[in-house]
Amino acid sequence: MTGGSRIMGRAVFGTARDLVMQGNGVLANTPVAAFEFDAGRRRSGLLDRMRQDEIALFFRRLDNGNGAGHVNLVGMLAPCRDAHNRAGFMGAGIALEPDPHKPRPQFADWSALLPELNELMNAVFALRSPETGVLSWRRVLGPLPDDRPTSWRTANGGTLLLHADESTGDDDIVPSLQAMAFRHGAHHATMLVCGAAMTCAIPLSASVVRDALRAFRKARMAARRQPEPARHDPHNGLRAARPKVPEPVGALQCEVEAVRNEADVLRVRALRAPDETSAGRYIPWIVIEVVTALVLFAAIAAAMLNVSDDVAPDVNRQDPPVMEVPQD
Numbered sequence: 582m583t584g585g586s587r588i589m590g591r592a593v594f595g596t597a598r599d600l601v602m603q604g605n606g607v608l609a610n611t612p613v614a615a616f617e618f619d620a621g622r623r624r625s626g627l628l629d630r631m632r633q634d635e636i637a638l639f640f641r642r643l644d645n646g647n648g649a650g651h652v653n654l655v656g657m658l659a660p661c662r663d664a665h666n667r668a669g670f671m672g673a674g675i676a677l678e679p680d681p682h683k684p685r686p687q688f689a690d691w692s693a694l695l696p697e698l699n700e701l702m703n704a705v706f707a708l709r710s711p712e713t714g715v716l717s718w719r720r721v722l723g724p725l726p727d728d729r730p731t732s733w734r735t736a737n738g739g740t741l742l743l744h745a746d747e748s749t750g751d752d753d754i755v756p757s758l759q760a761m762a763f764r765h766g767a768h769h770a771t772m773l774v775c776g777a778a779m780t781c782a783i784p785l786s787a788s789v790v791r792d793a794l795r796a797f798r799k800a801r802m803a804a805r806r807q808p809e810p811a812r813h814d815p816h817n818g819l820r821a822a823r824p825k826v827p828e829p830v831g832a833l834q835c836e837v838e839a840v841r842n843e844a845d846v847l848r849v850r851a852l853r854a855p856d857e858t859s860a861g862r863y864i865p866w867i868v869i870e871v872v873t874a875l876v877l878f879a880a881i882a883a884a885m886l887n888v889s890d891d892v893a894p895d896v897n898r899q900d901p902p903v904m905e906v907p908q909d
Contacts, residue, residue, distance in 0.1 A: 589652055590676040591697075592616065593705050595661060596669030597718040607652065608676050609728035615643055615735055618658060618670055620742075620773060627742065628660040629668045630777055633714055635659065636702065637775040638754065639672070640762040642679075643733040651736060652676045653762065655691055657702050658773070662714040671709065671716055673701035680763050688801045691759045692752075738770030743790070744782040745774055757785045760797035 590606025594616040602613050618639075620627035628637065637658045644651040656674030663669040675698060680688045704721040743761065745754050758774050766772075774785070783789065 588675055588677060591674070591701065591722060593673045593701055593722050595671030595705060595708070595716045595718065596663040597716050598664045601718050603720060603722040605722060605725040605728055606676065607729050607731050608733070609724060610730040611733045615733045620740070622668065627773060627775060627779065628658060628670050630779065631660050631775065633660065635776060637773050638758055640758055640766070640772040642736040642738070642766050642770045644736045645731055646734055651679060652733070653679050655694055657698050659702070659706070660714070661709050661716040663716065666715065669716065671705050673698060673705055680759070687804055692755045695755065736770040738768050740771040740773065741765065741769035742779065742782040743772060743774040744778050744784045745776050746778070746784040746786055749785040754785065757790050757794060760793040761790060763797045763800070764793035
């Protein structure tokens, strides 16, 4: 992950006998034409003017040919010689979702890609002869379990050359490239940033780059202020529509059972008691039934009030007193 953006694939490529590549993720088995750079083919091209130890940064917009999907390819380029000692190039790239990507508008942090890009480029540099500069190709990048081969191609648009002049700090180079890709990537599908000044190259200190940086930072700040999208819960609508059934319903049943048990106790006591009390007063059976019914009604009413209020039980509440039947 790079600032909220998922890395979708990696690739290394170069001109050995012909242009070759190795990739994984969405870049697995991508046609080699997606990694073609005319600037590295001609003897008078951009990369031919660079020293053997120099690299150029690049951005390339890839689409799948039907307009239904595209990715940003961010990487590094360096000069080399092919098997016929012709001017060539080699490089490495990482595929990312375009800025801003969904579901919540987010912007990747391209600067966070530099450690991994340097690691990939070191593997590619190991394939180039330090004496002749000829590239000898062999496998350095293996497949992944989630490889998804896609027929990417370079999107329509020209190539824009950028120059990292002396007034541009090292930490501003990658953000400037990302800002230009965000602002002008629809018209320039490929952008190259090199350290050497050349004709037609725009310095990163130019006003057009500063304007792009301001627009990019403004859009990124606006995206950060947006709230997180609500997670979809397929049961949420049902849960909201369903009336809440509080737990005291179970307590109501317990109250009823307790009252029934108390009634049984009263009946047993009535059977054991004599027909008259010590005062000589007669206690008819109907009195026991009336008392039982009253206690049962009071307990059910109290429990139902607890259910309707849907509150925690009152710890200070006292149970209804149990009426004792006097005995001799």
